[in-house]
Amino acid sequence: MINDPAQPAILTGMVLNGAHGIYDVHTDDGILRCTLRGKLKKAFAQAKSSKSIPAKGRSTPPRMIGSTAQRAEKIEKRDSSENPLPTRLSVGDYVKIRRLDDATGLIEEILPRQSELSRQDAGSNARKVIKQTLLxxxxxxxxxxxxxxxxxxxxxxxxxxxxxxxxxxxxxxxxxxxxxxxxxxxxxxxxxxxxxxxxxxxxxxxxxxxxxxxxxxxxxxxxxxxxxxxxxxxxxxxxxxxxxxxxxxxxxxxxxxxxxxxxxxxxxxxxxxxxxxxxAGIRALAAWDIAPEELAACFVEFRPHLGKCFYSDCAHLDEEGCAIIKAVDEQLIDPRRHRSYVRIYEGEER
Ligand SMILES: Nc1nc2c(ncn2[C@@H]2O[C@H](COP(=O)(O)OP(=O)(O)OP(=O)(O)O)[C@@H](O)[C@H]2O)c(=O)[nH]1
Ligand SMILES: [Mg+2]
Ligand SMILES: [Zn+2]
Structure with a gap:
């Protein structure tokens, strides 16, 4: 089926799953089993695995409706400086693939990632925690x-x-x-x-x-x-x-x-x-993308009280004149939620 004019040689698709360098990619013409092009493999190997894309500064993840090709087109039209290219391929990534035959293809390009959720993965080297994108x-x-x-x-x-x-x-x-x-x-x-x-x-x-x-x-x-x-x-x-x-x-x-x-x-x-x-069941999710000063705003019920503390750089842990602690005392914020905040702030596992 190579070079069949009825089937475009380059398709856009979305990665459904992957293991050992083999990926099932959904295209509007069906699912193709794909491998990465050598050039991409090399680029991934050179990229730092620990490099993370800060959540802040990204645009809100779009709710993308339409065919796979239409959604990929939307991504391509966006400003890619806003959402850098991923350094490894994950489930949910949009890709450009060269169709090899009815069932297989070669991944030529990855489109910028609009959003992601990652977990910590200790991997084989227990000292080095790596980030693994779930989706x-x-x-x-x-x-x-x-x-x-x-x-x-x-x-x-x-x-x-x-x-x-x-x-x-x-x-x-x-x-x-x-x-x-x-x-x-x-x-x-x-x-x-x-x-x-x-x-x-x-x-x-x-x-x-x-x-x-x-x-x-x-x-x-x-x-x-x-x-x-x-x-x-x-x-x-x-x-x-x-x-x-x-x-x-x-x-x-x-x-x-x-x-x-x-x-x-x-x-x-x-x-x-x-x-x-x-x-798969997870024990830990990576929270390192959240800067300490941004954590409080990630607790939705803290938001109305932010900016009202005595110290402008208040971390809301146990400071004098803290509006969050006052709200906890007044039962406007649940104390257990505040304890969770402190634990995450202090970098404890749970
Ligand atoms: N009583 C009860 N058991 C359930 C229910 N849903 C799932 N289970 C059982 O819970 C067990 C675990 O279910 P899974 O669906 O494999 O759980 P999972 O969250 O996918 O687990 P991981 O893949 O390990 O992350 C199985 O024995 C299910 O039959 C439910 O609504 N009620
Ligand atoms: Mg399961
Ligand atoms: Zn405070």
Whole structure:
């Protein structure tokens, strides 16, 4: 099929999954299994893996509707100085590929990344923590927790939320396994988040509860499902779009090698419009893109009190005349949320 005039040799596509240098790329003409062109491989090898793109200064992630080619065109028209080129390929990246035959292609170029969500990955060298992008070009994150098994870890949720606020991604909290008997404190803790404006969807894949509502909220978005291991992310994906995993054909990652590849995420097209990515359970999300002085604004309920502290450079930890601490004392800000803020500020893991 090479040089068939009916099929353009260069196509635009979006990376659905990848491992060991092999990527499944969605194009408007179907999915092609692709490898990276030598020149790109070299460029990636030379680029510093630790180099991160600051979330601040980026434009708000666009909600890109239309065919894959139309969305890629929109990205190409944007000012690329705003969103630098990625230094490695991730799931969700838009690429230009040369079609080799009906089923395969060569990735020639990567388009600037509009947004991303990353996690910390200790990799093989435990001393060097590297950043691993879970999904590129997303505009929404669903944070999945379970009512029980495993018990929800709200400190981790606070960290997730801060990162998403910093990256200007819209966020939704999903509390799954609503069918399981659980501590009533889970409802109380969840109320803290709905009170400050986050939407919470209670789901059960066992009882088919909340699935329609969740599916509706994904329409025309590029969404990442993230959260701890075992909370039911994959089960939710299957409930939302039954049989999807079978349709797309995962690149196997059985050897667990290949740090330059995108492990752990898989992007699926939604029949109602939009894209959904499932990711492997995560323990830590990278918060290093957030400058300390920007962290407070990533706690949405702190915002009305910012700029009112006695010291203009107040870090809101325990300073005299701090408006945030005053708001905590007046029960306008939940003390547990403030403790999470302090922990993240001080760089603690959780
Ligand atoms: N009771 C109950 N169990 C559920 C529900 N959803 C999922 N499970 C179970 O929870 C376990 C973990 O589900 P997964 O979907 O594999 O969880 P995951 O979040 O994808 O986990 P990782 O891939 O490790 O990150 C499985 O045994 C599911 O059957 C639910 O709504 N209720
Ligand atoms: Mg899973
Ligand atoms: Zn303060």
């Amino acid at each position: 590129a070009n997303l505009d929404q994150v669903v944070m999945v927790f379970a009512t029980a098994q495993p018990d929800p870890h709200f400190g981790l949720l606070d960290r997730y939320l801060a990162i998403c606020e910093s990256a200007q991604l819209s966020t939704l909290i999903c509390i799954n396994k609503a069918d399981l008997p659980h501590d009533e404190r889970v409802e109380d803790e969840a109320a803290i988040y709905s009170n400050i404006g986050y939407r919470i969807i209670w789901t059960s894949t066992q009882l088919n509860q909340g699935i329609d509502e969740l599916r509706e909220s994904l329409k025309n978005h590029t969404t990442l499902f993230t959260g701890p291991s075992g909370v039911g992310k994959s089960s939710l994906v299957n409930a939302i779009e039954p049989g999807m995993a079978i349709q797309t054909g995962l690149v196997s990652d059985s050897t667990g090698k290949g740090r330059h590849t995108t492990r752990g995420s898989q992007l699926y097209p939604l029949s109602g419009g939009g894209w959904l990515a499932d990711s």
